[in-house]
Amino acid sequence: MVVNLKRTLDLSALGASQAGEAVRLACLNNADLTDSMELSRKLETEDIQGLLFPSVVGGDDNLVVYRANCGRRALTLQNELEIIEQAKRIAAKRKWAIGYD
Numbered sequence: 001m002v003v004n005l006k007r008t009l010d011l012s013a014l015g016a017s018q019a020g021e022a023v024r025l026a027c028l029n030n031a032d033l034t035d036s037m038e039l040s041r042k043l044e045t046e047d048i049q050g051l052l053f054p055s056v057v058g059g060d061d062n063l064v065v066y067r068a069n070c071g072r073r074a075l076t077l078q079n080e081l082e083i084i085e086q087a088k089r090i091a092a093k094r095k096w097a098i099g100y101d
Contacts, residue, residue, distance in 0.1 A: 002076040003050070003063065010045060011053035012061075030056050044068060 011027060013045060014020030026035035043051055051064040068076045077083065 003065070003079060004076075005049040005065070005070065005073050007048050007069070008050040008052060009048055011051060028053065028056050049074065052096070 014024040023035075023039070025046055027039050029035065040051070047069050049066055049069045051066075052061055053064070054061050067075075
């Protein structure tokens with residue numbers, strides 16, 4: 001995927017101040033999503049296009065894109081068919097693992 005966003009926020013950069021660190025920690029609390037949802041709504045109303053934040057389970061960072069604030073060419077999916085097939089495989093495994101027919 002190619003992303004061309006001009007107005008983004010990197011949540012990990014908020015740790016530079018005490019207040020920023022408190023916001024970052026509150027938004028990464030996977031037991032209570034209230035703060036992260038509130039921040040999300042605020043960012044969208046402020047025309048922010050994307051939010052980059054670290055994974056709470058490890059691995060690569062995550063990117064949320066607020067499509068309502070993006071132009072038509074802000075996102076380009078280069079390998080669409082590959083991603084669709086991968087999503088189908090994941091869904092099939094999940095369906096089998098929880099016992100649906």
